[in-house]
Amino acid sequence: MKIFENRNFVKLFFAALASQMGTTIGNMAFAFYLLDRFSHQPSFATMAELMYSLPTLFVFFLVGVVADRFDRKKVAENCDWIRAFLTVLLFGSLFLNSIPLVFFLLFLRSAVTKFFYPAEASLVQSILNKDQYAQAAGLNQMLFSIFMVFGVGLGALAYKTIGLQGAVAVDFFSFVISAILIRRCKIPMEARLPNGKIKWKDFSIGASYRDFKDEILYIARNKLLASLIFGFFVFGFVNGAFAILPIFTMKYELSPDNYEKYSSYFAISLGIGLLAGSGIGALISSKIKPHHMMIYPIFLCAILIYILGLTDHMGIFLAAVFIIGTCIGPINIAIGGWMPKIVHPKLMGRVSGWIDPLMMFAQSITLGLIALLFPKIISNIEYLYYGMATVILLVFLFYALTLPKLSRELEFSQAKRTRLASTRKGQVHIS
Numbered sequence: 001m002k003i004f005e006n007r008n009f010v011k012l013f014f015a016a017l018a019s020q021m022g023t024t025i026g027n028m029a030f031a032f033y034l035l036d037r038f039s040h041q042p043s044f045a046t047m048a049e050l051m052y053s054l055p056t057l058f059v060f061f062l063v064g065v066v067a068d069r070f071d072r073k074k075v076a077e078n079c080d081w082i083r084a085f086l087t088v089l090l091f092g093s094l095f096l097n098s099i100p101l102v103f104f105l106l107f108l109r110s111a112v113t114k115f116f117y118p119a120e121a122s123l124v125q126s127i128l129n130k131d132q133y134a135q136a137a138g139l140n141q142m143l144f145s146i147f148m149v150f151g152v153g154l155g156a157l158a159y160k161t162i163g164l165q166g167a168v169a170v171d172f173f174s175f176v177i178s179a180i181l182i183r184r185c186k187i188p189m190e191a192r193l194p195n196g197k198i199k200w201k202d203f204s205i206g207a208s209y210r211d212f213k214d215e216i217l218y219i220a221r222n223k224l225l226a227s228l229i230f231g232f233f234v235f236g237f238v239n240g241a242f243a244i245l246p247i248f249t250m251k252y253e254l255s256p257d258n259y260e261k262y263s264s265y266f267a268i269s270l271g272i273g274l275l276a277g278s279g280i281g282a283l284i285s286s287k288i289k290p291h292h293m294m295i296y297p298i299f300l301c302a303i304l305i306y307i308l309g310l311t312d313h314m315g316i317f318l319a320a321v322f323i324i325g326t327c328i329g330p331i332n333i334a335i336g337g338w339m340p341k342i343v344h345p346k347l348m349g350r351v352s353g354w355i356d357p358l359m360m361f362a363q364s365i366t367l368g369l370i371a372l373l374f375p376k377i378i379s380n381i382e383y384l385y386y387g388m389a390t391v392i393l394l395v396f397l398f399y400a401l402t403l404p405k406l407s408r409e410l411e412f413s414q415a416k417r418t419r420l421a422s423t424r425k426g427q428v429h430i431s
Contacts, residue, residue, distance in 0.1 A: 003136065008127045008185045013139060015181040016120055019080060022174030023113060026087070027052060028155020029167035030106075031244075032260060035251065044099075050367045051103050055111035056360030063357070067118040073182060073192045076123065079116040080179035083109050087172040094165055114357070120182075125340050126191035140336060156260045219351065224406040225342055227399070228335055231294075232355045234395045236362025241388045242270075243363065244370060246321075249381055254314055262314065266321055273322040277329020285333055291403035293334035297327035298399060302392040309385030342410065 004010055030048055038044045066075055086109045093101040124136055158167035219226050246266040251259035281293060304320045304327075311317050343351045370384065378384065 003128070003139070006127060008187055009124065009136070011181045011185045012120060012124055012127075015076075015080075015178040016140070018174045018178035018181065019116060019120075022080075022083065022087075022171040022178065025155050025158055025174075026090075026164075026167045026171040027106075029159040029164050030102075031247065032156055032159045033164045035247065035259075047103065047371060048106065050364060050371070051106040052110045054360075054364050055107055056114055056357045056364070059111050059114050059357075063114050063118050066115055067122050068194070071192045072119040072123050072126075073185060073187055075119040076116055077179050077182040079112050079119070080175045080182065082112045084172050084175040084179065086112065087168060087175060091165060091168045091172070094168065114360075122194075123185075123187060123191065126194065127187060136336070156264050160260070219354065222342065224403075224410055225339070225351070227402055227406060228339060229351075229354055229358065231335065231395065231399065233358040233362050234391060236359035237366050237391050238388055239359060240363035240366030241370070241384065244367065245381065245384060245388075248374065249317075253381060254312065254317065265318055269318040269321040270325040273325020273327075274329050275325075277326040278333060279329075280326070281330035281333035284330070285337060289407060290334040290338045291399070291407045293330040295396065295399050295403060297331050298392060299396040301327045302389050302396055305385055305389035305392060309382035309389070 027048075034044045034048055086105055090102065090105045090109070093105055128136055155167065158170060162169075219229055247259065247263045250256075250262040250266070255262045277297075285293070301324050304324045307320045308317060311320070339351070374381070374384065
């Protein structure tokens, strides 16, 4: 791929890989630790997941503004250094055996993480051309897939071999590596500061509020962009459920004695499916319209999630999970390749800054409901799968009714602008 000839992209790609590793391994190891130590209180593991998503509600109005107003390279790099420092504190708190302090540090580390991805995504957009956006989206999807394949397994392996403290140490070195890779990137200042330099004294609550209001209006006026952003919000419900439900399914229903192993198998099945789906999506992205790559796989996902709730056979469960992963791959590539084409580079940070908050808000709602409902009110896990499948089915109906029309309107608008540009060139040439 020509995209790998871009050294800045390669460094950012592996920085994102290291950053994701630093986030995943320790988090999964901590989930297994809580399930072992508090096996009769599954809400503790759910609360840990909340510490990764809840911080979004406190920083969502700042993350996009920071990515667009400040040096994007420095923002991404400093996020890694701060998370590395917080990981050191987390390592120490584990020896104190203070679960509340651990939760608090996980909360802070997650809050800092929210600033990393909008800055990193904006840098990637600025160093690539439009023809490479879909490729970058496919590679990012493959990166996510790799962690779906190995993340839970690595977390379980780290927990069983080097312990929770060892897993946290891996987090620390991953953040340091990510920071070093970002520092070594040579990105033009106009890409790092697309809106010009800003001083700290110019960064105020009032200015942040105005930027926040402008980004809401920008998204609301672009119906296609608003529809895609809404999709991220709904997918957050699914992410929240998949963050903890499979582990509960294995521990309390399908394989109580080997739940760590089969939780890893779940992640492997979903991750391999995502890898396969990403490959398929990359091959067909230039031949099939983006809305087709979204609508049909979403419908199939809804049907398969219903099957997850119905089956008590491990083979069927894992096979359905694999196909779900295969469906998710093209969906993410379609959205990831579509958004940079319809978002102005100067606003990419603020628009990207909306994605994670909305997903995390929905994820927090889901995790909160699971902690409240299971097992005190809803003792059967399958009902949670039915609820998730119903939400996805509603998303399918919404996109089936809206995306084809919005896609045609976008194509017409782009064709009109192209004709106007050609006419102006022709007039200049004639004169």
